Amino acid sequence: MAGAEIEQLVHLLAKLPGLGPRSARRATLHLLKRKEALLVPLSRAVAAALENVRVCSSCGNLDTQEPCAICADARRDATVLCVIEGVADLWAVERTGAFKGRYHVLGGVLSALDGVGPEDLSVDALVRRCSGTGVREAILAMSATVDGQTTAHYVIERLKATGVAATRLAHGVPVGGELDYLDDGTLTAALKARRPA
Amino acid sequence: MDWTDDAIVLSARKHGESSAIVQLLTAERGRHVGLVRGGAGRAQRGTLQPGNLVRAHWQARLEDHLGGYRCELVRATAAAIFEDRSRLAALSSACAVTEAALPEREPHGNIHADTCALLAALEAADEGAALAAYVRWEISLLADLGFGLDLTRCGATGSEENLIYVSPRTGRAVSAAAGEPYKDRLLRLPGFLLIADEAPVRSELAAGLLLSGHFLDSHVLAPHGRTLPPARLRLLDRLSADS
Numbered sequence: 151m152a153g154a155e156i157e158q159l160v161h162l163l164a165k166l167p168g169l170g171p172r173s174a175r176r177a178t179l180h181l182l183k184r185k186e187a188l189l190v191p192l193s194r195a196v197a198a199a200l201e202n203v204r205v206c207s208s209c210g211n212l213d214t215q216e217p218c219a220i221c222a223d224a225r226r227d228a229t230v231l232c233v234i235e236g237v238a239d240l241w242a243v244e245r246t247g248a249f250k251g252r253y254h255v256l257g258g259v260l261s262a263l264d265g266v267g268p269e270d271l272s273v274d275a276l277v278r279r280c281s282g283t284g285v286r287e288a289i290l291a292m293s294a295t296v297d298g299q300t301t302a303h304y305v306i307e308r309l310k311a312t313g314v315a316a317t318r319l320a321h322g323v324p325v326g327g328e329l330d331y332l333d334d335g336t337l338t339a340a341l342k343a344r345r346p347a
Numbered sequence: 348m349d350w351t352d353d354a355i356v357l358s359a360r361k362h363g364e365s366s367a368i369v370q371l372l373t374a375e376r377g378r379h380v381g382l383v384r385g386g387a388g389r390a391q392r393g394t395l396q397p398g399n400l401v402r403a404h405w406q407a408r409l410e411d412h413l414g415g416y417r418c419e420l421v422r423a424t425a426a427a428i429f430e431d432r433s434r435l436a437a438l439s440s441a442c443a444v445t446e447a448a449l450p451e452r453e454p455h456g457n458i459h460a461d462t463c464a465l466l467a468a469l470e471a472a473d474e475g476a477a478l479a480a481y482v483r484w485e486i487s488l489l490a491d492l493g494f495g496l497d498l499t500r501c502g503a504t505g506s507e508e509n510l511i512y513v514s515p516r517t518g519r520a521v522s523a524a525a526g527e528p529y530k531d532r533l534l535r536l537p538g539f540l541l542i543a544d545e546a547p548v549r550s551e552l553a554a555g556l557l558l559s560g561h562f563l564d565s566h567v568l569a570p571h572g573r574t575l576p577p578a579r580l581r582l583l584d585r586l587s588a589d590s
Contacts, residue, residue, distance in 0.1 A: 262443055262577045263360050296397045296425050303432035335393050335423030
């Protein structure tokens with residue numbers, strides 16, 4: 151069998167999303183075969199990330215600077231906040247290039263199953279950001295799930311006192327989606343959210 | 348071993364990377380748990396939202412195994428009420444209470460039927476009627492579990508008039524006159540639980556939740572070391588705040 155260092159590497163890689171023990175062994179072998187081209191830069195990148203990446207104290211994004219590049223960018227609209235569950239959602243919205251405001255990462259959704267209550271989310275920080283800081287609108291970009299929408303309703307309730315307008319993402323037919331192949335839930339939501347043509 | 352049954356999704360907990368452990372309230376087999384392969388993935392997550400009606404096929408090598416489900420969506424209740432906070436809170440609460448209160452794999456056909464009726468009311472009825480249906484559902488759940496409340500006559504005098512309290516110990520109604528000396532210790536009996544067509548106000552609904560919540564907590568959950576689930580507490584908070 152392989153040495154302890156290799157076993158440790160396989161063991162740790164197998165903990166990554168999308169990798170099981172078998173694919174972790176393949177990745178380990180691939181890294182060891184291409185030490186200079188992959189293993190060394192990867193270990194340096196991991197060390198640099200460990201050293202430099204931190205959570206933005208303003209929005210909860212991950213970045214190497216404080217505040218993060220989005221919060222520090224004066225060209226972005228500081229009066230509109232997009233409230234999202236996690237950093238992966240922030241990256242998804244950023245990929246669209248359609249949003250030019252700032253973000254607030256909640257850090258999850260209310261979930262009785264996972265024991266996540268309001269105190270585990272950064273809702274208080276959001277309310278503070280929206281209180282007397284010039285924010286006009288908070289866009290609640292939560293998942294279209296029971297937990298996601300329950301969280302959205304909770305945040306709307308908490309934002310009422312700040313006077314900030316709370317808006318939500320529409321639910322409906324995706325671009326390229328054919329009605330015949332859509333699930334009943336999406337079609338129901340799309341019909342309820344129909345708008346004048 | 349395999350069977351197919353109509354069911355209501357109570358919860359889906361992610362298991363591993365893409366599977367989910369799903370709790371269903373089935374029509375013939377009560378609360379039943381199983382594994383859905385790919386249940387946490389994009390294709391099936393919508394189907395496995397709490398409150399959705401599904402046609403479930405369960406398969407396992409032995410009867411007492413966890414087994415695997417294949418679920419086909421019949422009605423997407425959750426998506427229909429996403430926009431309404433009170434209905435969504437009631438839906439989450441109903442699923443959480445059912446999960447906490449029912450023993451596993453014990454048939455409760457009445458509770459399944461009552462819960463289907465509740466989901467239909469949450470979708471279709473106006474908000475007051477939908478929330479009143481929720482309170483009545485909790486009281487019928489108590490009755491199905493053997494802790495039925497007697498709201499037809501006064502437990503002390505036998506009178507059928509002026510019933511405005513419930514004894515927190517016996518679950519029997521108490522009339523205004525008989526309950527007057529003990530009113531601080533009695534639970535309030537909201538009028539909509541006595542008159543089917545009465546449209547309740549928020550304070551009445553909150554009183555109804557306090558009433559059913561007391562018996563759910565003390566008779567059903569506490570003996571198993573459980574408490575009312577957070578979703579149920581949030582529903583009461585919502586109605587109490589608005590009343």
